Amino acid sequence: MINIFNESHTSLATETAEPVAKAVETVASPSGRLEIPKTAQPVKLDKRYVFALGLVHCLALLAVIPWFYSLTGLLVGIAGIFLFAMMGINIGYHRLLTHRGFTCPKWFEHTLALLGICTLQDSPARWVAIHRLHHKDSDEQPDPHSPLVSAYWGHIGWLFVRNREFHKVKHFECYVRDLLRDPFYLKLERNSLWLGVYVLHAVLFLFAGYAVGWFMTGTLDGSLQMGLSFLVWGVFVRTVFVLHSTWAVNSISHLWGYRNYKTTDNSRNNWLVTLISHGEGWHNNHHAEQMSASHGHLWYEFDLSWWVIRSFECVGLAKKVVRPRCWKTAKEPQNNFEANSIS
Numbered sequence: 001m002i003n004i005f006n007e008s009h010t011s012l013a014t015e016t017a018e019p020v021a022k023a024v025e026t027v028a029s030p031s032g033r034l035e036i037p038k039t040a041q042p043v044k045l046d047k048r049y050v051f052a053l054g055l056v057h058c059l060a061l062l063a064v065i066p067w068f069y070s071l072t073g074l075l076v077g078i079a080g081i082f083l084f085a086m087m088g089i090n091i092g093y094h095r096l097l098t099h100r101g102f103t104c105p106k107w108f109e110h111t112l113a114l115l116g117i118c119t120l121q122d123s124p125a126r127w128v129a130i131h132r133l134h135h136k137d138s139d140e141q142p143d144p145h146s147p148l149v150s151a152y153w154g155h156i157g158w159l160f161v162r163n164r165e166f167h168k169v170k171h172f173e174c175y176v177r178d179l180l181r182d183p184f185y186l187k188l189e190r191n192s193l194w195l196g197v198y199v200l201h202a203v204l205f206l207f208a209g210y211a212v213g214w215f216m217t218g219t220l221d222g223s224l225q226m227g228l229s230f231l232v233w234g235v236f237v238r239t240v241f242v243l244h245s246t247w248a249v250n251s252i253s254h255l256w257g258y259r260n261y262k263t264t265d266n267s268r269n270n271w272l273v274t275l276i277s278h279g280e281g282w283h284n285n286h287h288a289e290q291m292s293a294s295h296g297h298l299w300y301e302f303d304l305s306w307w308v309i310r311s312f313e314c315v316g317l318a319k320k321v322v323r324p325r326c327w328k329t330a331k332e333p334q335n336n337f338e339a340n341s342i343s
Contacts (some may be wrong), residue, residue: 027037034148035141036158039165040292046162052195053159053243056120060236073229076205077238085242086278088115090305094280098128101293102309102321110184119242123194125179125186127199129172133165135290138265139254147251148241148266155244155251206231245276253283260297261288269301285324292324 036043062068092112095101104112113124121127130144139146142162147154166172169180169189179185188194206227211227257268267287274281282295282303289297296303312318 033150034139034143035145036149036153036161037142037144037163038164039142040144040158040161040163044162045160046167047339052120052309056236056239058245059232060240062232063237067163067225068229070226070229070233071218072226073209073233076209076230076234077241080280081235081242082237083239084115084118085245086305086308087240088112088117089119089121089246090275090278090280091309092116093121093124093127094131095293095305095309097124098131099291100322101291102313104312104318105184108317113188113195117188117194117197119246120198121189121243121246123185123192125169125176125189126166126172128179129175132175133172134250135287138263138267138287140265145250147254149254151251154254155247169244175184193247202231205234209234229286241244241276245273246280247272249277249280249283252283257281259284261285263287274302279305289324291322293318293321294324294327297324317330 025323059194086154092109093116096104096109096112116124118125122130133142133144139148142165144166145158152158164171166175173180176185180189188197208227209230210223210227212230213223216222216226252269253268253273254266255268257270257273259268261284264283265287267284269284270281272281273283279295279302280286282297282301285297285301286292286295293309294306295301296306309318309321313321
């Protein structure tokens with residue numbers, strides 16, 4: 001099994017790291033672009049993801065109809081971004097399950113995983129497997145979603161193509177044996193139970209909105225309108241926003257921004273991605289120190305997800321929290337601030 005937690009290949013400000021262009025030139029196509037992974041060739045559509053992602057995007061378009069709008073529904077959607085995206089994906093799926101940047105009680109870990117499921121970003125085990133594969137071969141041909149293939153591929157295109165390396169549990173279980181030893185995660189893989197969790201949470205939003213509408217208006221019409229407002233804005237619009245903010249880390253943060261570390265990939269620190277993803281946009285920092293629970297390394301690199309983890313540590317929910325090595329040495333990372341996009 002690959003030791004995904006061995007960070008020797010991405011040490012702090014690695015001086016021996018090769019430039020990005022040299023790292024990928026051997027796998028570039030004649031056009032100069034990176035080729036899609038061999039495990040995704042020949043190209044075959046993954047109909048499950050085409051249908052699911054297409055459906056949620058179409059349902060989110062209901063937001064343009066004024067009848068579905070309510071200020072309460074909008075606020076629920078915004079709150080959901082923090083609850084499900086920051087807590088579920090950034091802190092749960094990413095910094096805890098994938099990189100083990102801290103430890104916590106199992107009940108709390110499972111809670112964070114369930115919140116992550118409510119973003120429609122796949123089961124915890126498959127999400128973690130894909131992300132570990134990304135770090136293993138970042139911006140090289142086996143990388144599942146490198147934007148060096150194309151910006152479209154890195155952002156969303158890779159999801160629509162069947163990749164044999166993580167199409168089924170038997171294909172990716174070698175990357176997530178630590179997770180699948182826990183019966184909780186194994187059950188979520190069986191019969192796509194995780195997808196049922198997403199549907200259930202959408203139904204709960206509908207009924208919660210209905211109850212709020214009844215309390216506020218005392219009418220069936222008012223209850224129905226509020227319930228559907230919760231569903232459209234609190235679930236569908238929020239889901240689409242969170243999907244694209246996560247995908248932007250894969251695409252934008254490997255194309256545009258500055259670099260604090262000379263990693264062998266094209267990871268970048270990007271302010272815009274950071275703002276919409278609660279700190280995930282400090283991506284070059286993350287690739288340099290994958291296990292660090294904080295992605296912001298310099299004083300001005302604000303990472304909201306880190307401060308939430310820090311608050312968990314203060315109340316005893318998070319332990320063994322991994323901090324950036326540059327904090328321990330009281331030195332800034334040796335950088336080569338590259339502010340431009342790739343050529």
